[in-house]
Amino acid sequence: xxxxxxxxxxxxxxxxxxxxxxxxxxxxxxxxxxxxxxxxxxxxxxxxxxxxxxxxxxxxxxxxxxxxxxxxxxxxxxxxxxxxxxxxxxxxxxxxxxxxxxxxxxxxxxxxxxxxx
Numbered sequence: 001x002x003x004x005x006x007x008x009x010x011x012x013x014x015x016x017x018x019x020x021x022x023x024x025x026x027x028x029x030x031x032x033x034x035x036x037x038x039x040x041x042x043x044x045x046x047x048x049x050x051x052x053x054x055x056x057x058x059x060x061x062x063x064x065x066x067x068x069x070x071x072x073x074x075x076x077x078x079x080x081x082x083x084x085x086x087x088x089x090x091x092x093x094x095x096x097x098x099x100x101x102x103x104x105x106x107x108x109x110x111x112x113x114x115x116x117x
Contacts, residue, residue, distance in 0.1 A: 009040045015047040018055030018082075022048075027058040035069035044101055046077035051085050063095065076101050 010033055014026050026043075035041075041062065059075075066073040074096040078086065086092040098104050 008036070008038070009042060012041065012043045013047065014043070014045065017050040017052075018048055018058070019050065019052045020054040023055045023058045026055075027061065030058060030062045030065070035065055035071045037070035039066075039069075039071040040104075041066050041071055041073040042101065042104060043073070043075050044077050045075060045079060045082055048082055049079055051082045053085075053089075056085065056089060056091065059095070060091070072096070074098060074104055076104060 012026065012029055014022060014029075016022060018026060030041075033041075043059070043062070063073050065071075076098040077100060078097055083092070083097075086095065086097070
């Protein structure tokens with residue numbers, strides 16, 4: 001008998017600005033997901049056009065929570081203004097950043113995707 005574990009993908013899709021208010025919303029969404037070993041948390045930043053320093057807090061907290069639980073957290077579709085903040089704070093070297101969602105993995109089964117929020 002062969003036992004395999006399917007990868008469960010948790011997708012977060014924040015919108016607009018990740019500032020103090022937007023960061024609270026993202027934090028609440030992430031807190032609503034119980035991290036489990038071998039999950040992949042994807043934060044798709046395609047629709048985020050602004051982030052300030054207070055918006056970095058939920059990303060760093062989420063990364064720490066994911067790592068402590070054996071999860072992997074990645075960012076994708078990072079827009080230029082957000083990428084600039086990540087580069088200025090040198091967090092671009094801390095987070096795994098992918099150009100597109102599809103770059104994270106070649107094929108995702110729809111039944112393994114859970115949309116957070």
